[in-house]
Amino acid sequence: xxxxxxxxxxxxxxxxxxxRRDSTDFLDCKAKRPFHVEPKNIVKDDLRERVSSEASIxxxxxxxxxxxxxxxxxxxxxxxxxxxxxxxxxxxSPLGTAFKVKGGEGASKNPSIVTIxxxxxxxxxxxxxxxxxxxKQAGFTLGVLILSAMGLLTLYCCYRVLKSPKSIPYIxxxxxxxxxxxxxxxxxxxxxxxxxxxLVSLLGAMVVYWVLMSNFLYNTGKFIYNxxxxxxxxxxxxxxxxxxxxxxxNSSMDISITSNNTSDALFHFWWSKTNTIPFYLIILxxxxxxxxxxxxxxxxxxxGTISVMYLIFLVTLKAxxxxxxxxxxxxxxNDFFVAEFRTLFPQLTGVLTLAFFIHNCIxxxxxxxxxxxxxxxxxxxxxxxxxxxxxxxxxxxxxxxPSPPFSKDCIEPNFLDNFPSSDVLVFIARAFLLFQMTSVYxxxxxLARVQIMGYLFNNSYPSFFHVITLNIFIVAAGVLMxxxxxxxxxxxxxxxxxxxxxxxxxxxxxxxxxxxKRQGELKWPSAIFHSLLILLGIANLLGQFFM
Numbered sequence: 001x002x003x004x005x006x007x008x009x010x011x012x013x014x015x016x017x018x019x020r021r022d023s024t025d026f027l028d029c030k031a032k033r034p035f036h037v038e039p040k041n042i043v044k045d046d047l048r049e050r051v052s053s054e055a056s057i058x059x060x061x062x063x064x065x066x067x068x069x070x071x072x073x074x075x076x077x078x079x080x081x082x083x084x085x086x087x088x089x090x091x092x093s094p095l096g097t098a099f100k101v102k103g104g105e106g107a108s109k110n111p112s113i114v115t116i117x118x119x120x121x122x123x124x125x126x127x128x129x130x131x132x133x134x135x136k137q138a139g140f141t142l143g144v145l146i147l148s149a150m151g152l153l154t155l156y157c158c159y160r161v162l163k164s165p166k167s168i169p170y171i172x173x174x175x176x177x178x179x180x181x182x183x184x185x186x187x188x189x190x191x192x193x194x195x196x197x198x199l200v201s202l203l204g205a206m207v208v209y210w211v212l213m214s215n216f217l218y219n220t221g222k223f224i225y226n227x228x229x230x231x232x233x234x235x236x237x238x239x240x241x242x243x244x245x246x247x248x249x250n251s252s253m254d255i256s257i258t259s260n261n262t263s264d265a266l267f268h269f270w271w272s273k274t275n276t277i278p279f280y281l282i283i284l285x286x287x288x289x290x291x292x293x294x295x296x297x298x299x300x301x302x303x304g305t306i307s308v309m310y311l312i313f314l315v316t317l318k319a320x321x322x323x324x325x326x327x328x329x330x331x332x333x334n335d336f337f338v339a340e341f342r343t344l345f346p347q348l349t350g351v352l353t354l355a356f357f358i359h360n361c362i363x364x365x366x367x368x369x370x371x372x373x374x375x376x377x378x379x380x381x382x383x384x385x386x387x388x389x390x391x392x393x394x395x396x397x398x399x400x401x402p403s404p405p406f407s408k409d410c411i412e413p414n415f416l417d418n419f420p421s422s423d424v425l426v427f428i429a430r431a432f433l434l435f436q437m438t439s440v441y442x443x444x445x446x447l448a449r450v451q452i453m454g455y456l457f458n459n460s461y462p463s464f465f466h467v468i469t470l471n472i473f474i475v476a477a478g479v480l481m482x483x484x485x486x487x488x489x490x491x492x493x494x495x496x497x498x499x500x501x502x503x504x505x506x507x508x509x510x511x512x513x514x515x516x517k518r519q520g521e522l523k524w525p526s527a528i529f530h531s532l533l534i535l536l537g538i539a540n541l542l543g544q545f546f547m
Contacts, residue, residue, distance in 0.1 A: 109368055110368050110369060110370055111370055112369065112370070112371060112374055112377075115369045115378050116385065117305075119358060119362075119365055119378075119379065119386075120386055120389075121301075121308075122358055122361070123355070123356065123357070123382075124389065125304075125354075126205065126208050126488065127352075127355035127496075128308065128311065128355070129212075129413075129414045129415055129416065129488070130351050130413050130414065130415075130488060131393055131394035132393065132394045132401075132411050132415045133351075133411050133412060133489050134347060134351040134352065134489070134493075135147070135395070135398050136338060136408055137345065137348055138341075138345035139338060139340045139341045139345070140326070140338070140398060141328070141330075141340035141341065142340060142342065143345070143398075144395065146349060147348070147352060147390060147391060147394065150349060150352040150353070150356060151384075151386070151387040154352075154353070154356035154359075154383070154504055155356075155380060157359065157508045157509070158359050158362055158383070158504075159376060159379065160508040161362055162362055162363060162366060162376075163512075164178065164508065164511050164515075165181055165363065167512075168181070168184060177364065178360065178363060178503075179195055182511070185510070185511055185515075190507070192455075193507070194360075194503060194507060195451060197498065197499045197502035198360045198499065199448060199451060199452065200499040201357060201360070201496070201499035201503075202448050203448060203474065204354070204494070204498075204499070205354075205444060205495070206441065206474060207478050207481045208488050208492055208495075209478070210441075210478025210482050211481055211486045212414065212437060213438065213441070214273060214274070214277045214278045214281060214486070215417070215430075215486070216431070216433055216437070217280070218271065218272075218273040219421045220427065220431050222271070223422065223427045225267055225271070226421065227422075229264075241321065241322070241419070241420075241423065242322070242402055244418070245412060274484075274486060275483070277482075278478070278482035278483050285438070285441055285475065286472070288441075288442040289442055289449075289467075289471040289474070289475070290464070290467055291442065291446070292461050293446075294442060294446035294447075297439050300436070300439035300440065301440065301443070303436040303440075304436060306436075307429075307432055307433055307436050310428070310429060310432060311393065311429060312393065315392070315396050315397060316396065317425065318396075319399070319400040322400040322402055324399045324400055325400065325401060325402055325403045327403075333409075336404050336407050336408065337407075337408055338408045343547065345547075346493075346543030346544060346546075346547045347489070347543075347544070349543065350492070350494065350496050350497040350544050351489065351492050351493045351496060353497055353500035353540060354492050354496025356383070356386065356387075357499065357500060359503045359504055359508070360503055362379070366378075366379070398411065413487055413488050448474065449470060449471075453466065453467070453470070494544055497540050497543075498541060500540065500541075501540070501541045502537075505534055505536060505537025505538075505540075506537055506538075510534070513526070513530050
């Protein structure tokens with residue numbers, strides 16, 4: 001038996017080449033890297049070929065090279081063409097399971113601080129612009145309480161999503177996502193439901209993006225036109241740094257036209273926020289949606305962090321300039337201040353459901369964490385930072401909004417609309433957000449296409465006709481909403497409550513209860529608590545239609 005393990009070429013015969021061994025040290029990892037496992041040793045209940053014939057041949061060659069020389073002699077280590085591609089590499093466990101290698105050890109792992117800010121950056125979306133409006137709808141005191149409570153609830157549900165693959169016994173779930181978990185427990189119906197509700201959040205975000213891009217492009221063009229023609233916004237109230245579009249609309253005033261000459265009328269005819277701008281965006285964005293790959297646009301995701309940091313700076317500066325304007329009226333509003341507890345609070349819960357939504361991609365984000373044992377801590381810290389950011393922006397905008405002369409009810413679903421287009425700092429924010437959203441929108445379209453086409457055709461790009469047809473429907477939804485219903489607060493709360501019903505409340509709670517029941521560990525306090533979570537998700541959705 002010992003003879004079988006002796007090399008065919010003794011290392012002693014190669015002693016004269018010891019000075020060349022240093023140049024082959026880099027091959028050591030290749031010589032020791034396992035990559036082939038017999039199909040009978042791979043535990044999986046499917047009939048698909050898990051080890052290709054090419055991998056089997058490469059395995060035989062590797063054994064041959066291993067017999068030529070001993071482990072201490074690297075001169076005859078396998079050449080590059082013998083080493084398999086990463087997709088053919090498996091690591092065999094003595095327990096009888098084969099795990100596919102995803103890359104070099106620790107090659108793409110991130111430290112905790114990078115993981116935390118990746119989660120923070122992913123959650124920081126357009127919802128931050130609607131947080132002050134949501135607090136106004138709920139009342140200042142109740143709004144702060146709801147924001148804190150929703151952060152804790154969504155954190156717990158996200159924790160349940162993150163833990164769900166590990167609760168499945170006897171199956172390698174290392175590369176599973178939450179839709180795979182739903183398919184395990186609920187069959188294809190569960191996988192389809194998770195996909196549909198995930199698409200609701202994605203398409204809802206794309207509609208909000210189109211409305212906001214129309215808004216930002218309109219105000220950017222208006223700023224440039226007014227600057228070139230030396231036109232100033234009229235003085236609406238005693239504080240010209242803030243405007244109230246709500247009062248302007250009720251008074252049937254047109255803040256766009258400030259003179260009666262023909263050039264102004266012509267400009268405002270062709271440069272309309274709802275009648276023309278949404279259609280202009282088609283020329284720019286529809287071609288970008290048809291790219292096969294979104295790798296180019298993914299390079300601009302860092303702009304999201306910069307834009308959020310600039311918004312925080314802008315909010316801080318405006319709060320310093322305006323000061324705080326607060327009066328506490330607990331249950332009744334007056335001409336300038338809203339009640340601290342209002343019945344419109346479900347509108348805030350709908351917005352916050354989308355604002356704290358990351359449940360459909362949290363497993364993927366956490367896989368890249370270098371220290372997996374810190375996943376729960378890092379997730380909690382990320383949610384804390386997100387909650388504090390929302391509180392900071394929401395509280396400062398609400399508290400510093402000048403009342404009097406304006407009522408707190410003037411706070412818009414997009415708080416940038418409360419500042420005139422002539423404000424230079426706000427112009428910079430709008431221009432920057434416009435560029436950022438223009439680069440991110442094709443990325444969102446790519447993600448939607450991959451999910452839809454991948455499910456229907458098992459191909460993310462079946463043909464140009466399929467892709468252009470899907471993109472036309474997506475763009476049409478954005479154009480129609482931007483023209484007829486450009487209320488981002490309502491769009492966010494409806495889409496947030498809809499996708500949150502399944503992916504935040506119902507599915508994570510059901511998966512956890514079923515897992516405990518199968519293990520015989522489901523207790524009535526846990527069953528009651530998770531059943532209440534499901535009821536809360538249903539009430540959150542229904543509340544959007546009655547408030």
